[in-house]
Amino acid sequence: MEFSLLGPIAVTTGSAELSLGPAKRRSVLALLLLQPNTTVPLEQLIDSLWEDEPPEHARTVVQGHVSRLRATLAEGGAEAYGIELATHGSAYLLRLPEELIDAHRFGELVALARPEAAPADAVPLLREALGLWRGPALTGTVTSPPFAAAAHALEERRLTAVEALGRAHGTLGEHEQAAAILYSAAVNHPLREGLIAGLMRALFHTGRQSDALEWFHRTRRLLNEELGVDPGERLRGAYEEILRAEAAGGGRKGAARPAGGARGTGGASGGTPSGGDRSGASGGGRSTTGSGTRPVDGTARAPVQGGADRDDAHGEAGTPGTDGTRQGTPAGGRGASGSGRTGAPPRLLPRPPARFLGREEQLAALTTVLTDGTTGESPLAVVAGPAGVGKTACAVQWAHLYAGSFPDGQLFADLRGFGEGDEAPPAEILGDFLLALGTPPEQVPSSAQAASALFRSLVAERRLLVVLDNARSSAQVRPLLPGGPHCATVVTSRSRLDGLVATDWARPVGLQTLGHEEGAALLGAMLGPDRVAEDPAAARELVDLCDGLPLALRAAAAQLTARPRWRLARLAAALRDERRRLALLSAEDTGIAAALRMSVARLSADDARLLSALATSADGHLNASLAAALAGYDPERTQDGLDRLTEMHLVDEEATDVYTISTLTQLFARDERGEGGESDTGGTGDGSDGRG
Structure with a gap:
């Protein structure tokens, strides 16, 4: 006879499982098994079985369950196993050999395992212990705090065993x-x-x-x-x-990862979001994916296995360039590291973006800016655009294509400028960079100013690429900029970061939404070309309903991937319902609504109210006068607000005094207005201009 607590409560004898009856009876047995060979007071059983005030007849109910359990165990031959359910006054005792309880055997096996001292012996012991689990502990008991606490304690023991098994394999x-x-x-x-x-x-x-x-x-x-x-x-x-x-x-x-080669298809180890604009593929009508790698210095390099999929959809990506230029050494750069540092250079780039398509013009612009060695200055590019347009994907794709031009390493940091929590302080990012560059932890300065100075000194003569993702403001970026003429920096942001353009000669590289051809190509890359070719009109409509945003199109493709029998037209019909569109264009923690929420959260209260007013425009086209009328602001206040919303890419200025707001932004702003009232729509509420 065996008793199971590590999963559904069960008693088995031979190959048969005894019928234990309702949840409260199983709970009585579980509580007795959790304290084997120990008297359990009747009052403790009553308190555990009822969360609220127990009924007047609670004692009779428990006594009835104990009596029925005693009969069930006897029918299963409990006496032959030395098992007895005895009554001691107003308490009960389940007397049995404890090795008949799976939780006891689990504990003994884990105690015998020594993952560091004897890992080869620990692996089979821990695997046997974890094999006793058949699901969440104490399944089938009542949902009262005592049982929840006991189940949690058992789960903690399981996780400790999992960690120990991981250490044992690692030691081996x-x-x-x-x-x-x-x-x-x-x-x-x-x-x-x-x-x-x-x-x-x-x-x-x-x-x-x-x-x-x-x-x-x-x-x-x-x-x-x-x-x-x-x-x-x-x-x-x-x-x-x-x-x-x-x-x-x-x-x-x-083998070490090659300097210029992109990685091949990764394993399924999982990964996570760093925040920022993680929309993956982003435009163009032809794929830049492929299995080969482009030589950077004339020597072919083999692809290397990469990591697992990220929540930003980074994955398999090709390495051939798209602009027809050769990935050579930047002008004025050194031919070798020359940094005097031993060991491999840091390579902190995320995985290349999955199914990256096109963006040839933007990749070529980045190449022009970042490999220009004629100025004697450290080149700086700002990839800017609306939420979900694929800024991170574009910057990371370029960084992988040209990694070989920066043999002293590639650094990457998510500045969390548009994330749920606080933005990353410069001291934190600089500390990570200095550690990656080989600085002993005790020598990393605590102040941002000192850390920035040390960082610039370390990289002054190196050929290094720095990718700063998801920046909120120019002030957040400046302490992180390298000073050496052979270093290059790419910054991504939803803001234009005009301050960097003014003070640091940053060159803007704007990213726009996708047209019908590019959007359909992205859907084809995600779903397979046959499925898109089956209904090209529906594919064009999906691109329109997604406002041409790669993030929204990827979410739509995720919906269709999960529903292989759906035609594209069926999803298009569902997306026509404006009340459902934002919800449908989400996939777990990724979606256009979440991305827009992070942008709106960085606005001042005044600008958030202005955006909410603009969302009431009939067709999303308006001028400053109409915007002032909708918001009830004076002209000067309205114009300043429009300028800030344009800088944040929440509004687009198509021509002088001609502004547009995308449909998805309108829907989001209307939803926020409806949920919280006009005065509660987004915003920091501090009266600032929302630019950080």
Whole structure:
């Protein structure tokens, strides 16, 4: 006879399972099994079975369940196993050999395992222990606090065993197995720092360092948003350990990633969002994906296996350029590192964007700006555009294509300018950069000013690429800019960042929405060309309903992928309902409504009210006079607000005094207005101009 607590409550004898009856009877048995060979008072059973005030006849109910359990166990031959359910006054005792309880066997197996001292023995012990679990612990009991607490305690023991099994595989050098074991648990328990730290180390040792770093940033953001705390010592320690190992060039499995080669199809280890504009593919009628790699210095390089899919849809991407130019060394650059630093250079770029299409004009513009060595200055480009247009994808694609032009490394940071939590302080980003460049932790300055000075000094003679994603303001970016003439910087933002243009000679690279041909090509890349060719008119309508935004089109493709029998016309019909459109253009934590919410949250209260008023325009086309009438503002106040909304790409100025607001932005602003009232629509409420 065996008793199961690690899953549905059950009693089996031979191959048969005894019928235990209703939830309260199973709960009585579970409570007795949680305290085997110990008297359990009747009052404790009553308190556990009823959350609220128990009924007057509660004692009789419990006594009846105990009597029925005693009969069921006897019918199953309990006496032959040394099992007895006895009554001791107003308490009950379940006497039995404890090894008949799966939770007891689980604990003994885990206690025997020594993952660090004897990993080869620990692996089978821990696997056997975890194999006893058949689902969430105490399934089938009543939903009262005592049972919830007991189930939570058992789950904690399971997760501790999972972490131990991951460490055992890691000690044996079996990092792929460790990553596979830890990944599922990490997805289901995203705030468990020890688990995430173990997964980060496993991913790093399998060569998926960018995925490992993304798990840190994802968990840090969740801790901040849900608990209001920073990462603890274990999680931060794993992060710094990976950065130091990256700087030293050690700890990774397999060959080092080539300087200019893009990675091939990655594994399924998961990843996370760093925030920012993660819309993936973005325009153009032909694919730049492919299996080969373009030589940077005349030497062919083989592709290297990459990491897993990110929440921003980064994945397999091709490496051939799209602008017809050769990926050579920037003019004026040095032919070799010359930095005097030993170890591999940092390569912190995220995975290349999946199914990246077109954007030839923008990629060529970035090449022109960032490889211009004639000025003797560190080139700086700002990729700007509305939420969901694919800014991050474009910048990361270019960075991977031209990584070989920056042999001293590629740095990447999400500045969180348009995220749920606070924007990233410069000191935090600089600390990460300095660690990645090999600076010992104790030598990283605590002040942003000192860290910025040290960063500029370290990279002054290096050929380094810096990608600063999701910036809110020019002031946030300036301390992070390298000063060396051979360094280049790409910044992405929903704001134009005119301040960087004025003071740092940043060159803007604007990203626009997709036309019908480009949007249909993106749908074809996501869904397969046959499905789109089956109904080209519906594909064109979907592009219109998505305002040509790659993020919205990707969300639409996700809806169709999940419904393989749907024709494109069926989704188009659903999207015509303006009340449902924003909800349908979402996929888990990714969607156009979430992206727009982050933009509107950065507006002042006045500008948010102006946007809400503009959303009432019949066709989304208006001039300053009509905007003033809709908002009830004076002309000067209205014009200033329109300028700020245009700078944030929430409104587009098509010509002098001709403004447009996209349909999706209108729908979002109307929804916000309807939910919170006009005075509650977005905004910081501080009277600022919303530009940071």
